[in-house]
Amino acid sequence: MNQLSLDGASHREKPPLALTPPLGWNSWNCFRCYDINESKLLEVADALVDSGMLQAGYDTFVIDDCWQAYARGSDGRLKAHPRRFPSGMQALGAELKSRGFKFGLYGSPGRKTCAMIYDRYPGRGLGSYGREDLDAETFAAWGVDFLKYDWCEADEDGTDLKYPDAFERMALALEATGRPIVYSISEYGRTQPWAWAGEYGHMWRTTPDIEKNWASVVSIGETHAKISNHSGPGGWNDADMLQVGNPGLSSDEAATHFALWCFFAAPLMAGNDPRTMGEDIRKLLTNQRLLRINQDPLGIAASCAEIAPGVDLWTRPLVQGEAWLIVNKSEHPIDIEYRSGAISFDRRLIAPVPAQAQILPLYGESPAAISERSVWSIPSHGCLPISCREDK
Ligand code: GAL
Numbered sequence: 001m002n003q004l005s006l007d008g009a010s011h012r013e014k015p016p017l018a019l020t021p022p023l024g025w026n027s028w029n030c031f032r033c034y035d036i037n038e039s040k041l042l043e044v045a046d047a048l049v050d051s052g053m054l055q056a057g058y059d060t061f062v063i064d065d066c067w068q069a070y071a072r073g074s075d076g077r078l079k080a081h082p083r084r085f086p087s088g089m090q091a092l093g094a095e096l097k098s099r100g101f102k103f104g105l106y107g108s109p110g111r112k113t114c115a116m117i118y119d120r121y122p123g124r125g126l127g128s129y130g131r132e133d134l135d136a137e138t139f140a141a142w143g144v145d146f147l148k149y150d151w152c153e154a155d156e157d158g159t160d161l162k163y164p165d166a167f168e169r170m171a172l173a174l175e176a177t178g179r180p181i182v183y184s185i186s187e188y189g190r191t192q193p194w195a196w197a198g199e200y201g202h203m204w205r206t207t208p209d210i211e212k213n214w215a216s217v218v219s220i221g222e223t224h225a226k227i228s229n230h231s232g233p234g235g236w237n238d239a240d241m242l243q244v245g246n247p248g249l250s251s252d253e254a255a256t257h258f259a260l261w262c263f264f265a266a267p268l269m270a271g272n273d274p275r276t277m278g279e280d281i282r283k284l285l286t287n288q289r290l291l292r293i294n295q296d297p298l299g300i301a302a303s304c305a306e307i308a309p310g311v312d313l314w315t316r317p318l319v320q321g322e323a324w325l326i327v328n329k330s331e332h333p334i335d336i337e338y339r340s341g342a343i344s345f346d347r348r349l350i351a352p353v354p355a356q357a358q359i360l361p362l363y364g365e366s367p368a369a370i371s372e373r374s375v376w377s378i379p380s381h382g383c384l385p386i387s388c389r390e391d392k
Contacts (some may be wrong), residue, residue: 002003012291017182018202019093019233020295022146022267024060024095024104025053026241029210033119034236035365037084038092040271045099047274054100056286058270060146060182061096062104063089065115066217071121074129077138078107088217090142097143102147104182105139109166110154117152123310127152129159136173144181147174152188163191164199171200189223193231194237203238210240213249214381217257218329223311224264225304231265233299237364238267245272252382255362256327258284259383262294263302263314263325269309284366290360293323309348321389323360326350328378335382336376343370353388360385 025048048054050099067089069079080089080159085174108114108127128135128149139147149170153160167185174181185201187193188208197204205226207220220239230236239261242255242340243255261268270285277285293316302316302325310330316323326345337344342352358367359376362385370376370386378384 012199014171014183014200014202014234015180016234018236018267019179020297020299021183021236021265022269023201023291023295024062024146024267024269025274026062026064026148026269026271028064029212029241029243029246029309030088030273031385033115036063036066038087041092043275044273045096045101047277048101048270049099051274051277051282052286053270053274053282057291058268058285060104060269061101061245062106062146062148062269063092064106064148065113066119066121067105068113068123068126070121070126072125074325076134078126093143097154102145102243103143104148105142105144106148106150106243107135107139107170108152108154108282109148109161109170110159111150112152114150114152114156118153128155129154129161132169132173133176136170136177138178139174139178139181144179146182146184146337148184148186148310151190163187163193164196167197167200170181170275175245181191186238193199194227198230202234203236204282205238205240207240210243212243212246214249214253217253218248219245221260221304223326223384224260224266225312225377226299228264228301228303231299231301232283233297236265236267236299237301239264241269241271242285243271245270245283246278250381251280251363252379254281254385255284256381256383258287259325259362259385260314260327262291263296263316265296265299265301265316269296284362287360287364289367289387290362293318293385307345307348311345313350321354321387324351324386325386326378326384326386328380328382332384333377334379338370338374338376346365353386357386358387360387 095183185204189206193204302314357370
């Protein structure tokens with residue numbers, strides 16, 4: 001076993017993958033457990049292609065929990081659920097790859113997956129405990145490019161697993177296959193994974209599951225405000241999959257949710273059904289200016305300062321210049337004033353802005369020079385993204 005360092009710095013070589021935050025789609029937020037099957041998922045994949053999402057960068061197609069047959073085969077290997085995935089996972093992965101996607105799957109370190117605990121999935125022994133090498137080999141043979149490895153109370157049922165070790169086992173098993181596999185660690189932020197998971201994984205969940213509501217977005221933001229310096233190329237704070245496009249968030253809230261995740265430098269795993277997505281959500285998710293901020297190669301997550309109760313300023317340094325996001329968490333609209341080369345709120349100076357600064361559109365209109373107006377209004381739960389680039 002590798003020694004973990006006390007300062008959280010990485011002291012081992014891991015595969016150099018995910019140098020910018022992974023982008024893709026995950027089945028859980030919209031279909032949860034029993035509602036996935038191969039023909040439906042291929043329709044989703046086609047919709048991701050037709051809507052321009054794949055082209056915009058959402059190239060990792062992740063099938064979350066409940067793809068598994070209820071029991072392993074006589075050879076001990078995991079198998080696809082025979083009725084919902086009759087062609088098998090390798091064939092489905094090949095279909096996805098032929099459309100231009102990378103192929104992602106879900107697993108767990110203990111004896112159970114989370115659906116076996118929370119969704120009564122009637123499986124047996126579907127976790128990888130004691131079979132890490134075999135499962136890693138199976139995933140590699142199926143052409144898996146991304147593994148979400150989800151804790152699911154793995155220390156129960158007599159395994160006595162401990163957090164970093166349990167995740168290290170699969171990291172080593174994946175690495176031993178020789179296949180480059182992006183490794184996504186999920187333990188819901190319980191053990192401050194940002195301090196240790198970079199040794200093994202390319203991203204790590206920072207919080208309990210995101211919910212389909214504004215309070216959940218705000219609470220994840222509060223966590224990320226404290227840990228922004230623990231993320232970077234090859235190892236990202238994972239704010240959980242997007243709820244953009246799912247019922248429960250207003251269009252202002254969905255836009256703020258998306259913009260925040262871009263500023264966090266978080267992986268963006270769309271969690272909506274792209275087959276039925278409206279044009280506004282499509283425009284938001286494929287917003288090139290925000291995606292460019294998310295994918296900025298410097299990989300420095302935004303830091304947060306409260307400029308007034310309920311009003312935050314997130315600042316993200318970029319390869320060229322920096323970007324700001326003003327978020328209005330309050331229950332009423334606010335006005336940001338622009339005057340004499342500076343912005344202010346409630347007569348308090350926020351910061352000077354370069355003359356070239358632009359207000360970035362959320363739903364796909366054109367950017368506007370900040371100097372175009374003297375007042376920029378932000379609706380309740382809305383946000384104002386600003387690109388500050390000094391022209392050289
Ligand atoms: C949860 C996890 C979710 C989803 C689910 C599957 O623990 O946080 O994102 O993967 O398990 O059962």
